[in-house]
Structures are given as structure tokens and as C-alpha cells.
Amino acid sequence: MIRVENLTKDYGSRRAISNLNFEAEQGEVLGFLGPNGAGKTTTMRILTGYMPPTDGTATVAGYDVVEESLEVRKRVGYVPETVPLYTDMTAIDYLEFMADLRHIPNSEARARESLKMVGLENRAESHIGNLSKGMRQRVGLAQALIHQPEVLILDEPTIGLDPAQVVEVRSVIKEIGKQRTVLLSTHILSEAQQICDRVLIINKGKIVAEDTPENLQARLTGSERVALMVRGEVDELPKLLGKIKGVQHVEPKPDGSVEFQFAPGQDVRPEVAKTVIKAGYDLLEMRPVGMSLEEIFLELTREDKPARRKDRGER
Amino acid sequence: MRNVWVIARREYDQYFSTPISYAVAFAILLIVGVIFALTVYGAYQSAFTGGSLGGGSPAPDVKGIAGTFTFMLVLSVPALTMRLISDENRMGTLELLLTAPVQDWELIVGKWLGGLLFLFTVLAVTLVYPVILNIYETSDPNLQWQVFSLILLCLALLVMFWNLVTGNRVEALFILLGIWVIAIVAGILLFHFAAPGIDWGLTTSSYLGLILVSASFLGLGVGISSLFSNQVAAFFVTLGVFIFLWWMFGFISQFAQGSAADIFTYFDMGAHFNNNLNAGTINLSDLVYYLSLTALGLFTGTVAVETRRWS
Numbered sequence: 001m002i003r004v005e006n007l008t009k010d011y012g013s014r015r016a017i018s019n020l021n022f023e024a025e026q027g028e029v030l031g032f033l034g035p036n037g038a039g040k041t042t043t044m045r046i047l048t049g050y051m052p053p054t055d056g057t058a059t060v061a062g063y064d065v066v067e068e069s070l071e072v073r074k075r076v077g078y079v080p081e082t083v084p085l086y087t088d089m090t091a092i093d094y095l096e097f098m099a100d101l102r103h104i105p106n107s108e109a110r111a112r113e114s115l116k117m118v119g120l121e122n123r124a125e126s127h128i129g130n131l132s133k134g135m136r137q138r139v140g141l142a143q144a145l146i147h148q149p150e151v152l153i154l155d156e157p158t159i160g161l162d163p164a165q166v167v168e169v170r171s172v173i174k175e176i177g178k179q180r181t182v183l184l185s186t187h188i189l190s191e192a193q194q195i196c197d198r199v200l201i202i203n204k205g206k207i208v209a210e211d212t213p214e215n216l217q218a219r220l221t222g223s224e225r226v227a228l229m230v231r232g233e234v235d236e237l238p239k240l241l242g243k244i245k246g247v248q249h250v251e252p253k254p255d256g257s258v259e260f261q262f263a264p265g266q267d268v269r270p271e272v273a274k275t276v277i278k279a280g281y282d283l284l285e286m287r288p289v290g291m292s293l294e295e296i297f298l299e300l301t302r303e304d305k306p307a308r309r310k311d312r313g314e315r
Numbered sequence: 316m317r318n319v320w321v322i323a324r325r326e327y328d329q330y331f332s333t334p335i336s337y338a339v340a341f342a343i344l345l346i347v348g349v350i351f352a353l354t355v356y357g358a359y360q361s362a363f364t365g366g367s368l369g370g371g372s373p374a375p376d377v378k379g380i381a382g383t384f385t386f387m388l389v390l391s392v393p394a395l396t397m398r399l400i401s402d403e404n405r406m407g408t409l410e411l412l413l414t415a416p417v418q419d420w421e422l423i424v425g426k427w428l429g430g431l432l433f434l435f436t437v438l439a440v441t442l443v444y445p446v447i448l449n450i451y452e453t454s455d456p457n458l459q460w461q462v463f464s465l466i467l468l469c470l471a472l473l474v475m476f477w478n479l480v481t482g483n484r485v486e487a488l489f490i491l492l493g494i495w496v497i498a499i500v501a502g503i504l505l506f507h508f509a510a511p512g513i514d515w516g517l518t519t520s521s522y523l524g525l526i527l528v529s530a531s532f533l534g535l536g537v538g539i540s541s542l543f544s545n546q547v548a549a550f551f552v553t554l555g556v557f558i559f560l561w562w563m564f565g566f567i568s569q570f571a572q573g574s575a576a577d578i579f580t581y582f583d584m585g586a587h588f589n590n591n592l593n594a595g596t597i598n599l600s601d602l603v604y605y606l607s608l609t610a611l612g613l614f615t616g617t618v619a620v621e622t623r624r625w626s
Contacts, residue, residue, distance in 0.1 A: 048414040051624045073416040084411035086325075088332045100321040101415050143411075 001026050001151055001181035002047065006056035009042050016042040017205040019056070024198075026150075029177035031196030031213075032185035033297060039205040040185040041081060044153050047183070048078040061150045074102070077144030081155040083136055084143075087129035091115060091139050094128060095146055102147045114142040118172060134165035141172065152176060154184040158191060170195050189297055201297065226269060229257045229285035230276065240279055244271055259289060318421040319428060322412075326399075326429025328484050335398075339391040340437050343384065350383040351444045376514055377445050381521040381593050384441065385585070388434075388532050389561050393553035395433070396536030397546045399426050400620075404544055413624065423616035427530075427537045427609075432488055434529040436475075438522070439491050443468055449513040467497065517595040524592025527605035531584070532557060534612030541619040560584040560608075584608070 002024040009016045017039035024030040032040050046053045047060055049069040057064060063071040086094055092111055099107035099114075115121050118138040123131060128139060137157065144152055157173065158166045173182060174195050186192055192199050193213045201209040201216075209216060230237065237258055238250045246268040250260045262268045269286060276283050330336040354375045403409040412422055446468060471491055478487030536553050543549040561584050568579030580586055587601045 045410075045414075050410055050414045070416050070418070073414055076414070078411075078414050080407060080410045080414075082407040084406065084408040086329075086406065086408060088329070097321065097325050098411075098415070101318060101412075101417055103317065 002058070002060050002183060004043075004047075004056070004058045007043065007046065007053050007058055008055040009046060010054045015205055020207060022200055022207065022210065024181050024183060026181050027177070027179060028198060029173070029182040029184070029196045031192035031199040032183060032202060033189065033192055033199055034185070034202035038202045040202060041155055044078070044155050044183070044185065048076050048153055049073045074147070075150045077147065077149035077152045079140045079144045079154045079157060081159070083140035085128045085136055085139060088127065090125050090127055091120060091131070092124040094139065095142055098143050099146050104147060110146060114146045117145055118142045119168065134161045137161060137165070137169065141169065145176070150180055152180055152182045154182065156186060157184055158186070158188065225259055225261045225289040227253070227257045227259045227285070227287055227289045228272065228276070231282035231284055234258055236279075237276070237281065240275060241272065244268060244275055247272065318417045319425045322417070322422060322425025323428035323432065324485055326426050327432045327488070329429070330433040331479060331484055335394055336433060339394055343387040343391060343437055344440060346387055347380055347383050347441055350379050354379050355448070375448055377448070377518050377521050378593055380441060380444050381525055382589065384438070384525055385528050385588055388528060389557045390554070392532040392536050393550045393557065395430055396533060396540045396553060397550040398540075399537055400541040401544055401546045401549060413620070419620045420613070420617040423537060423541065423613055423620060427533050427613055430533045430537070431530055434533065435526070436488055436491065438525055438529065439495055440472070442495050442522070445513055445518045471495065514595070520595045520597050521593050523597060524588045527592070527602065528584070528588055531605045531608035531612070534609035536612070538612035538615030538619070541616040
């Protein structure tokens with residue numbers, strides 16, 4: 001559905017994105033992660049036909065974004081970062097206008113249908129200026145859905161929403177992602193974890209990682225981490241754990257727990273539990289600690305890259 | 316082409332929700348109204364001092380009204396067009412329009428057409444003056460026709476006002492234009508029934524001129540405003556260009572000699588209107604002049620929007 005090859009964009013002498021390559025298939029939700037200024041919006045603007053690339057090609061639904069821009073634009077629904085709304089229009093008028101621009105017959109019915117999809121059917125006659133930020137975001141989404149596009153491109157779709165609205169918008173996106181291709185950018189990594197089938201991490205215009213959220217985690221951690229919680233003081237516990245074969249990097253944490261690691265395939269947890277109980281501690285909790293996507297993100301996008309993880313060389 | 320109409324319709328609606336367009340309409344109608352009142356008052360006085368009406372004293376015509384209207388256009392069109400692109404840019408909706416399946420020229424022409432429809436609405440209101448002048452200049456026998464057309468006028472204004480209030484603005488425009496066509500036809504009939512009446516030939520030519528001047532000012536305004544992201548800059552540059560085109564070329568041509576003078580005279584936007592269209596003659600060269608100015612403005616606008624994509 002989306003195919004990007006060697007995509008490069010320069011703003012004057014500044015290179016915003018350089019040699020991007022990626023693909024997205026139908027029915028896939030692709031997450032675009034990266035710090036501010038990484039080139040996410042630029043990439044999306046090229047894919048939606050807003051601006052041409054300096055070099056490289058991109059096709060959306062089989063059409064070239066430069067040569068067949070209009071065909072691409074017919075098939076893409078797009079919500080830019082600042083949701084483009086005419087605040088002096090009512091929600092329904094705005095959507096009708098967009099439906100008319102896309103030559104949709106019976107535009108009013110479709111506009112209402114689209115509003116219903118985002119759960120705003122009872123605010124159809126409200127002026128957009130009087131809607132809350134979350135509602136505006138959803139009107140923007142309704143605009144992008146109005147022509148039932150094959151590809152949906154969303155730039156930071158949940159930014160500035162309250163938690164309940166975030167959940168709503170995410171579920172709408174997830175629902176849409178079942179049949180259509182969705183490309184969304186976000187800062188919020190748990191969001192990517194929740195709704196994306198695949199994640200692209202982009203930094204300074206280059207793709208630094210591309211995988212499913214789970215694989216990314218597994219690939220970067222390299223070993224399994226476990227947090228251990230006992231009743232009372234920890235005092236001797238680290239020393240005790242250090243003696244068990246296979247246990248590495250024992251580390252007391254400020255919250256009163258103790259974390260340790262072991263190599264995958266050598267599960268030391270039963271041994272640890274026995275030892276702890278034998279030593280007279282009340283074992284309260286033992287849970288795996290994944291490296292969160294946040295950590296992965298920071299790790300991959302750090303300015304100075306110390307060889308903190310031993311598997312860094314793999315990439 | 317359909318997109319042009321969709322954009323024009325939204326743009327036309329937009330004019331009725333921005334205070335500046337009401338201010339512009341008010342200013343134009345107020346000044347034109349004052350000039351009309353003075354014209355009639357002057358004719359009325361000379362009728363008393365100089366004998367019977369239509370004999371000896373100059374009969375009032377639409378020249379004064381049309382001239383005033385163009386003067387107001389020079390000053391007010393920059394205010395109408397300055398926000399066209401910068402507002403879209405500010406609200407982020409330019410990105411929406413440029414990623415919708417709309418050609419760049421359709422966007423520009425749509426915005427121009429929306430503005431033109433708005434000016435047509437204002438212009439349509441001023442058509443009341445020639446009709447009143449006609450009544451003023453026509454003798455009694457056909458008074459029922461006059462009363463009929465006046466009632467028609469009032470109805471038109473009422474319907475238009477009602478539609479404006481309820482939001483059916485495009486419908487309002489069409490109802491108004493439709494009723495005006497009837498009124499003009501009625502007026503032309505009156506001209507035959509009750510001589511002398513008003514000179515409808517001159518009136519038609521003047522209003523055609525006003526339409527052409529409005530179209531070219533708006534075209535240039537749209538073009539210039541799409542070059543600027545700042546409204547104030549767009550306003551002043553547009554105003555400067557209009558003043559230059561409307562007055563300065565004529566001024567310069569007085570000092571030029573030979574073919575240079577001819578060239579300056581040809582580029583004098585005011586001369587085409589004041590010397591020809593508002594004097595009752597319709598020349599092909601005037602039509603070509605105004606239409607090519609319009610095209611130049613719209614072309615500039617399209618190129619400017621395309622350039623934005625590349626920057």
C-alpha cells in the first residue's frame with residue numbers, strides 16, 4: 001500500500017530526511033516514532049502529496065506521489081499535526097465541504113455517517129470553534145475517513161487529548177486499521193505498543209530501527225530482567241542472590257525491590273525463589289521487567305551513543 | 316471545475332461570517348448611497364431653477380454611482396483578499412486543501428469566484444439606484460410599472476436578507492440576481508414605454524464595467540495575497556498596486572510623449588473604465604484588458620501556491 005524508496009528531502013541546506021526505505025501493507029498499522037524534528041511530519045507530507053521529495057520515490061496505493069499526486073490524494077485520508085479545521089463552520093458543514101471536494105454523492109449523509117464513526121453525531125450542528133480539543137481531533141479524523149480511504153495517515157493523533165479521549169481515538173484507529181493501512185506518528189511509546197503492528201523508529205531523518213514492538217524489546221534487551229520484592233528490609237538479599245549460579249547484575253532499587261538478570265534459556269527463577277524462602281524472607285513478588293519502549297527509544301535516539309548494551313554492535 | 320464551485324461556495328459563505336466583509340459592504344453602500352443622494356438632489360434643484368425636468372438640466376445617470384463604486388473597490392478589495400491565503404495558512408487548513416484532490420488553480424479560481432460573488436451581491440444592491448433614477452425621470456402614465464418594479468425590489472431585498480440570516484447565502488444571491496434580471500428587463504421595457512427615462516444602454520455598459528473591474532481587482536488581490544503569509548503586508552502591497560494601476564499610469568501618461576504615452580494610457584486601469592465603459596461604449600480592447608489582468612492575477616496565485624509546496 002505504501003512503498004518508500006530512498007526518500008530524501010532537503011529544506012535549503014538542511015537535510016530533513018535521508019534515504020528512507022520502508023513499506024506498509026494493507027491492514028497494517030505502522031507506527032512512526034521519533035523525537036521532534038526527526039522527519040516524521042516531512043515524510044507524511046510527502047506521502048500525502050503536500051510537498052514533493054528532493055530525491056527518491058514513494059508510491060501510495062500503487063500511484064506515485066509526485067507524478068500521480070491527485071490519484072494519491074483521492075485515496076489518502078490525512079490528519080496533520082495541527083488539525084485543519086474551519087472554526088467558524090459547524091462540524092457537519094465542514095465535513096460536507098470536504099465530502100463535496102472529494103465528489104462524494106449524497107455528501108450530507110456521508111458526513112453524518114463519518115461523524116457517527118468518531119462518536120460525535122450529537123454535536124453535528126455545533127460550531128467547531130466551540131468544541132473541545134478532543135472533539136476537534138475527532139472531527140479531523142472524521143474528515144480523513146469521509147471518503148473511506150485506502151490509506152490513513154495520522155500525525156500525532158492523540159496529542160493533547162484527555163485519557164478517556166485517548167482511549168476512544170485509539171480504539172477508532174485500531175478498528176480502521178483492520179481493513180486499511182494506517183501510518184501514524186507518535187511520541188507516546190505505549191501508544192505505539194498498543195495499536196501498532198509494526199514500529200519504525202526514526203531519528204535525524206534516518207530509520208534506526210524497524211520491527212514489531214515485541215521484537216524490538218526482545219532484540220534490544222538481550223537478557224531477561226526480573227524484579228524481586230520481599231517483606232521488610234532487603235539488607236543481605238543482594239549478596240545472597242549473587243551467589244546463585246546464572247544470576248547477573250544484581251541491583252537494589254529505590255522502591256525496595258531487587259532487580260537481577262539472567263541469560264535467556266537459563267531460567268534461574270525457581271532457584272532464586274527457593275533460596276530466598278530458605279533464607280527466611282517473605283517472598284511477595286517476582287515479576288519480569290521488560291525494557292520498556294521508552295528505554296529503547298531513548299537508547300536508539302541518544303545523541304552520544306555509549307556502548308551501554310553489549311548487543312549494540314548487532315545493528 | 317466542480318471543485319472551483321465547491322470552494323467558491325464556502326468562500327462566499329465565509330464572507331458573511333467575517334466582520335471585515337460587512338465593514339467593506341457597509342462602506343461601499345454608504346458612500347455610493349451618499350453620492351446617489353447628492354446626484355438626485357442636484358438634479359432636483361436644477362429642475363426647479365432651470366425649468367422642466369429632462370429639458371435643459373442634465374438628467375442624472377449612473378456614472379457618478381459607478382465611478383464612486385470603483386473608487387471604493389480600490390480601497391476595499393485589498394481588505395477582502397488579504398486574508399485569503401494567510402488565514403488558511405494560520406489555521407492549518409491550507410495543508411488540508413493542498414492534500415485534498417484539488418488542483419492548485421482550482422483553489423485559486425475558487426477563492427476568486429467566491430470573492431466575486433460577494434462583490435456581485437454588493438453590486439446587486441446598488442442596482443436599486445438606476446431603477447429609482449428611472450422612476451424619477453419617467454413621466455406619470457406608466458407609474459403602475461414603476462410601483463410594480465419597486466415592490467419587486469423590496470421583495471428581492473427582503474428575500475435576500477432572510478436567506479442571508481438563515482444561512483442560505485448562495486440561494487440568496489441567485490434569488491437576488493434572478494429578480495434583478497426581471498427588474499432590468501422591466502426597466503428596459505419602461506424605457507420604450509416612457510421616454511426619456513434613464514439611459515439603460517449606459518447603465519448596462521457601466522455595470523458591465525463594474526463587473527470587469529471587480530473581477531480584475533479580485534484576481535490581482537488573490538494573486539498578490541498568495542505571495543504573502545502576512546495579512547498586513549498583503550493588504551498594503553495590494554493597495555499600492557491598485558493605486559498605481561488605477562491612478563498613477565494615467566498621471567504618468569500625461570507627461571509621456573508619443574507611443575510611450577499610448578502605452579501608459581493602455582495600462583491605465585481607470586481610463587478603460589472612465590473613458591469607455593462608464594461612458595457607454597463597450598470596446599473589445601477594454602474587455603481583453605480587464606480579462607487579461609484577471610488571468611494574470613489568478614496565474615500568479617497558482618504559481619505562488621505551487622511554489623509553497625517546494626519551499
